[in-house]
Amino acid sequence: MAETLQVEIMSAEAMDAAAIALWRDWTTTNPALTSPYFRWDYTQIAARVCPGAAVAVFRRGGRIVGFFPHQKRGGSVQPLGAPMNDYHGVIAAEGETITLEQVAHLLHARRLNVPGWIGAAETGQARETVQVAMPDAGFDAWYAERRVTFGKYFKDKERARRSLEAELGPVRVERGLHDPALLDQLIDLKAAQYRRSGLHDIFACGWTRDLLHALMADPRPDFGASMAAMHAGDKLVAIEFSLHAGRHYHFWFPVYEPSLARCSPGILLSMDTMRLASAEGFRVFDFGFEGESYKKYFVNARQTVREAVVMRPGLTQALGDAAVGVLDKAGGRGEALRASLRRRWSTIEACEASPVGRLRGAAVAVRSAVSKAAARKKTARVAHV
Structure with missing residues (x-):
């Protein structure tokens, strides 16, 4: 029987030398983790600055098998440094599999948003870098x-x-x-x-x-x-x-x-x-x-x-969908547009650590979407004439 995957959430400061050595070894030997965003150095520096920073330490049978640096915004979770980091995933040895869905479940995330996930996942859409x-x-x-x-x-x-x-x-x-x-x-x-x-x-x-x-x-x-x-x-x-x-x-x-x-x-x-x-x-x-x-x-x-949003039913999902819905009504319809609006909301959510900041950002986004929609309609009327 496979050993149960468990998680401990800790600050980057609390990581001991043995765990850091594992992290450094995995990012230099696992070819999927060559991006600078996966380095311990990035996490150590970013954790001092990013609001809500933490590291998920995954274990099986007491052994550390992976790390996931992240930040929390209420019940939502994003990779550490979002919305600026292009790549993220579980830092682990080559061949070790910890899926996106497992991470979301173990972190009890109402909403886990990943625009550039590297690793196993069943959720979301493929994107190319x-x-x-x-x-x-x-x-x-x-x-x-x-x-x-x-x-x-x-x-x-x-x-x-x-x-x-x-x-x-x-x-x-x-x-x-x-x-x-x-x-x-x-x-x-x-x-x-x-x-x-x-x-x-x-x-x-x-x-x-x-x-x-x-x-x-x-x-x-x-x-x-x-x-x-x-x-x-x-x-x-x-x-x-x-x-x-x-x-x-x-x-x-x-x-x-x-x-x-x-x-x-x-x-x-x-x-x-x-x-x-x-x-x-x-x-x-x-x-x-x-x-x-x-x-x-x-x-x-x-x-x-993979670009994905893993959500649990509840208030965070409702608020996220409501925010995208408002922007959608303001800006038009279509799957491509909705994907763009979800990215916009995810950016606002990641940047703004307070509910007031997120509300302010959403209001600005709505005004921008309304203005662009009006400009498109005006251009369409002129072209029709």
Whole structure:
């Protein structure tokens, strides 16, 4: 008979050296756990900042068989650092299976929301994340293959670089930056972008900003967060915040000067960052979820994850469905839209640690959905005329 799976919930601070050693071993030997988000270092730093942080320690017969770092919002549970982390799952040895549904049951979660689950699950829908798997020969070999496969696209980017230099001056890129003022500048630009797009400003709650600062301020031998920046002449034209561990480099928060969009500074920065980082030994460059059109020209590898919400009947499910229902009525109908609205509500729920904050965020989302719906109707009427 299989041993019963049990769980103990504890703070990251309470983890002892033996448990941490297991965690570190599993994230370096289990090929499913190569993302920096699975490292003990990420959990240790994030747990100091994220409201409601905890670690689920799973045992069979007294032996530790897995960990799941998470945060609680009332009766809801999310992966630690949500809504910002792209990958999550149970940290365990290769071959050990602890399903998403088991995690939700053992955590007594009324609602467990996972946008990028890696591991066994019966719930939810598959999503694709995309990566560049750099050959051992490095950036030049990768770029030569891409330029043959997508010659028109990359010739256009070479022209964009020449245009940027002609307009503003020589282009230079720096990587491995840890300047707090530059990070604040990136966050402010990203927050403004969210507001312009009508999305929830994930940095308005405060702790998400603190998380990026905490990760960047604590570099470790095989783990860290840093920025890359591109200048053209004296002008800062693009910044990107990334997380990295082992040979895995995760592009996280990019921003660029909107007035220079025609010169593709964000894309040029990503290319130069890969060139510099690959020379340091990085071989997987993760672009997160597919979606933006430029990614198809870069990536040559994919990973399937699951987006799922595991819910128990009760108040949390009712409130979650009610919130999505209000947004749905405001913004229109359709499965794709409902999935988008559920993601929006999940973002609000994860960011805002208080009920008042979640209510405020939902109200802003409703106003945005109503405004977009009105604009679509106006455009449709004009087109019909």
